[in-house]
Amino acid sequence: MNEGIRGTSYAQAGAAAPLASLRGVSKTYHAGDDEIRALRGIDLDIAAGEFLSIAGPSGSGKTTLLNLIGCIDVVDSGDLFIEGRDIARMRKSGLADFRRERLGFIFQSYHLVPVLTAVENVALPLELLGVPGREARDKARAMLAEVGLSGKEERFPSRMSGGQQQRVAVARALVKRPALVLADEPTANLDSTTGEAILDLMQAMNERHGTTFVFSTHDRMVMERARRLVSLHDGAIMADEVRIS
Numbered sequence: 001m002n003e004g005i006r007g008t009s010y011a012q013a014g015a016a017a018p019l020a021s022l023r024g025v026s027k028t029y030h031a032g033d034d035e036i037r038a039l040r041g042i043d044l045d046i047a048a049g050e051f052l053s054i055a056g057p058s059g060s061g062k063t064t065l066l067n068l069i070g071c072i073d074v075v076d077s078g079d080l081f082i083e084g085r086d087i088a089r090m091r092k093s094g095l096a097d098f099r100r101e102r103l104g105f106i107f108q109s110y111h112l113v114p115v116l117t118a119v120e121n122v123a124l125p126l127e128l129l130g131v132p133g134r135e136a137r138d139k140a141r142a143m144l145a146e147v148g149l150s151g152k153e154e155r156f157p158s159r160m161s162g163g164q165q166q167r168v169a170v171a172r173a174l175v176k177r178p179a180l181v182l183a184d185e186p187t188a189n190l191d192s193t194t195g196e197a198i199l200d201l202m203q204a205m206n207e208r209h210g211t212t213f214v215f216s217t218h219d220r221m222v223m224e225r226a227r228r229l230v231s232l233h234d235g236a237i238m239a240d241e242v243r244i245s
């Protein structure tokens with residue numbers, strides 16, 4: 001692993017630890033003279049292998065929370081540990097390395113690179129990690145087969161449906177076998193049948209590979225699929241339920 005990544009390791013301390021741990025995490029945005037307290041003292045532990053949904057009304061802080069856990073943004077105060085690393089105190093370069101190596105992302109609007117084919121999009125995260133081109137493309141093809149896109153490897157995003165593009169995005173998020181996948185409203189642009197199929201796929205990947213998923217949603221159907229549902233309101237956790245399926 002890259003030398004830029006440092007931090008106290010729970011594993012070294014010999015204690016069992018959650019995959020991600022937040023304590024008293026707060027985030028305030030400044031817009032002109034206004035202060036918007038997007039998150040107020042979040043305490044949350046996420047265990048390896050969870051399939052967890054963050055729900056809550058618009059503006060409740062879901063995206064802000066995912067961006068902090070995803071190391072896209074930094075906490076104002078509080079502690080954030082992922083895989084024992086002290087994320088809140090890591091340097092930007094270390095954070096970027098950690099994100100590239102250990103985290104996967106799925107976005108509401110897919111965010112595929114339009115000038116790259118499906119297989120090139122999925123190979124990209126591996127190439128960024130230094131995997132040789134041919135090996136990266138072979139792994140990308142295998143991952144596309146897993147998400148049901150055999151035969152579509154050479155398609156450009158503009159020639160695929162929204163559901164197919166999101167399958168490519170799921171393959172891209174998983175191809176490097178990340179510890180944690182973060183998905184901000186992954187089904188919001190899809191009709192309910194296609195959205196269910198993407199949830200089926202995410203759940204299959206969670207079960208097959210043990211990858212931890214944290215996804216946000218407004219959608220009741222998506223919430224119903226989570227094994228654990230964390231509800232935000234005004235930047236605070238209102239409920240945290242483990243669901244029995």
Ligand SMILES: Nc1ncnc2c1ncn2[C@@H]1O[C@H](COP(=O)(O)OP(=O)(O)OP(=O)(O)O)[C@@H](O)[C@H]1O
Pocket residue numbers: 029030031036037038056057058059060061062063064065218
């Ligand atoms: N970059 C920003 N600058 C200023 N305020 C922001 C910024 N990003 C978010 N906010 C504010 O922070 C609060 C939380 O926003 P956030 O986007 O996390 O909510 P959300 O739950 O994801 O909402 P939605 O369901 O609409 O996506 C809101 O009041 C929002 O207006």
Ligand SMILES: [Mg+2]
Pocket residue numbers: 062063064184
């Ligand atoms: Mg949001």
